[in-house]
Amino acid sequence: MAINLQQTSARLNFYMRIKELDVYQLSVMTQTPPDVVGCILQGEDYCMDDLVALLKQLPDLNSRWVIYGEGNVFKAEGKEGEHALPSGLKKDRSAYLAEMQALLHQLEEIEKQKQQENHLDQLRSKIRNLTKHI
Template identity: 35%
Template sequence: MAIDLQQIGKRFRFYTNLKELEMEQLVSITGSDETTLSNIICGKNFLLDELVAIVRNFNDLNPQWLIYGEGSMFKPMDEDGNCPDGHKGCLQKDKAAYLQQMKDMLIELDAAEVAKGHHADVNALKAKLDQLKEASE
């Protein structure tokens, strides 16, 4: 299975936007430099070793989804509804405008994922965003 750096970048950008992580926070969380993080987010030349070192800092992020676009973005929650990092729920906020932004980003990912045959994954994410949007209204 070929690895597409641009798609990894789009998925990582989607994840960081969903978690409301700014570049300053990413640098602090990962200990990586801004150039490396920017290259990953933009899908430019980066080493997978750099990506793996960064991904280790996000306990709820599913690396299979990030690299290959397979499965769910988040690792499964435990029976109490906690993310793998121990926090309740995986989203910091669920404002309608914010969810709309995420939905718009999904449209961008949708074209690439459909071409790769992963339409069901994108539909599942859209359904989750719709549920969160309804709950916030």
């Protein structure tokens, strides 16, 4: 399964907004250099080991959700199947729903852009093949 750095970045940014963290706070909390955190949050090229090390320092965050978009933002707490709100999470669910909707829209836009890039690559390939015959 391929990892989309932009989607990973968007998900981690969403988590930071929920927890009301800035780059410096996340850097200190995860013992990750601020420039590495910045690269991850901007969806730039970075080492997956850096991302994994950062995620290991956030015990309430579901790393599969960050990387693959699978499951919930937060790991389930308590018994299996129970989903309690993580500590420090605000109670205003309507704000979170609006935030989640905005994130989903952003992820859809990234997917559309990715599909357009694939379509452009196909067109470029066709043009190269046609120009070979000229």
